Amino acid sequence: GQNIDQPTEMTATEGAIVQINCTYQTSGFNGLFWYQQHAGEAPTFLSYNVLDGLEEKGRFSSFLSRSKGYSYLLLKELQMKDSASYLCAVRDEDSGTYKYIFGTGTRLKVLA
């Protein structure tokens, strides 16, 4: 079956660093994605990993270990505007069908 787990909520301070973890189980792994979603808005793409290792994009980095079924999103120099939900998603291939499977999301609160 398919399963994606991530913490429900996290709190951090402005200027700090926060790491949001994600573990997954899927049969046809075809990439892992992180999205940011502000309340009442559409999810927006942050990062993509398909090979093991770290991908860095400005203040945001994402790591993947396929053997462990594990990823994390690292946010540096936190800003108030980073308060949002962060969704971990796996692109799964099953008999030629590609689906994006999402976790419940981690609601991040950034405090002044």
Add this chain to the structure above:
Amino acid sequence: ETGVTQTPRHLVMGMTNKKSLKCEQHLGHNAMYWYKQSAKKPLELMFVYSLEERVENNSVPSRFSPECPNSSHLFLHLHTLQPEDSALYLCASSQYSSGGTEAFFGQGTRLTVV
């Protein structure tokens, strides 16, 4: 226009009404998706279309009926809905291939069934 556009943004309907949600993408993608987002639950995949052909129907009740007339447009026809169907309905598009790209989302339709 660019990206993925959904209309209407908000919809209130009675349980006996019939309404349709519309999604349009201007990204040249060949796959489109409908997701349902309820509070404290993960995004639930409802339907996947690739090249206008439905390739996935995730055990969605028949009161939800999708339509994909071409690769740029996707509809979700609604009839005799239940209050528990109230949710944010998100449309997304992507390239459907092993190369894998991110899915792009529309702003969603906030549906309330009364």
